[in-house]
Amino acid sequence: KNQVEQSPQSLIILEGKNCTLQCNYTVSPFSNLRWYKQDTGRGPVSLTIMTFSENTKSNGRYTATLDADTKQSSLHITASQLSDSASYICVVSEASSASKIIFGSGTRLSIRP
């Protein structure tokens, strides 16, 4: 069964610190992996997308990595800001005619001043 597992479920860090969120998946065949940011009371917004051949991609202070062999991805946030407080969702797409999309349950990140 295709699954996307994220860890930790929740995380609290101090403003200015770095953190790394993890995503493990069993989706096959693999098409691409996206990280979304979801602010409280809002819909998810895409941060990065990576295909099979990409190892790393950055979007400002957000850097995503992908290891397609071990089926693992991480999202690293540098110099955290209060506005980074949100849920971060890992989403993996199948490379099939159905293009099924599987959402992880997210990591709830809280930045403390």
Next chain:
Amino acid sequence: NAGVTQTPKFRILKIGQSMTLQCTQDMNHNYMYWYRQDPGMGLKLIYYSVGAGITDKGEVPNGYNVSRSTTEDFPLRLELAAPSQTSVYFCASSYSRAGGYEQYFGPGTRLTVT
């Protein structure tokens, strides 16, 4: 551009009542989707549409109906509300198949059925 808009933002229904969740996008996207998000769970696909007049079931379609008469609008209908339908509902749209194209999400509708 307003992007994807949803109404209402909040709604409380009694068991057995019906309602329609509205969704409109102004990006001329062909693909539209309805998801539900339960606490601590990933988004689950309810229905999707690949264009006006064409809809298909997702992962959890039971208890819901959709229609797509225009490119812009994709309403979701609950006919006989049940407590299990208490959730946050998100509408999304994309230019083409969402695997390779970014999905743009609306702000969500928080529905409580009591």
